[in-house]
Amino acid sequence: MRFLLSVLGSLAILMGALWVGQGLGLIHWPASSFMVDQRIWAVWGILLAAAGVLLNWWARRR
Template sequence: MPFTRILVLVVGVVAVAMGLLWVGQGLGYVHWPAKGNFMLDQREWAVKGALLALLGVIAIWWSRRR
């Protein structure tokens, strides 16, 4: 697997993880790293997180295709 595909795979996995964290924070399910975080219970961060996770899934798909 060429270096570029490995890099895109790693970036995709990180994007999915970060996107899901943002969705959890935006919907108020995840109160990490702090209770006073500006992202908590803000629906716009749930939408941004969902888009980031989707881009991560696309990056993973691209890196795994032949």
């Protein structure tokens, strides 16, 4: 269970970082993405990455 939570937390952090990059227009992959230069996706990405940090923290406490 601890390993699974750590993997999910790490994936959430990586996906959140991608969303932040796309939302801020720093990452244009894929080029036809509807998320590019849409600031709301940067906000969602920050929230997802924060949830991933919490998951990793909780997994290490167990």
